Amino acid sequence: MHDCFVLKDLMPIHCCAMQGRVDAIQALLFFDTEGSIKRNLEMEKYNAFVFTDLRQEQALEKLLK
DSSP: OOHHHHHHOOOHHHHHHHTTOHHHHHHHHHHOTTOHHHHHHHHHHHHHHHHHHHHHHHHHHHHHO
16 A cells, blocks of 8 residues: 555545646546546545634634633
8 A cells, every 4th residue: 555545544646746746636537537536625625624614713712711
């Protein structure tokens, strides 16, 4: 198994991005006929936003106490 998966549970597209492999990213997206990569990336973005928003809300509550 590739180190990216062991260290951070990253998808292959993440590893390509870290290496600057635009050609590989384009190939992955081209052959992703079901759109699962895009869906996973969108969900990842949404989860990061919700987590950040929750952390900010908790920090604000602490300040207001």
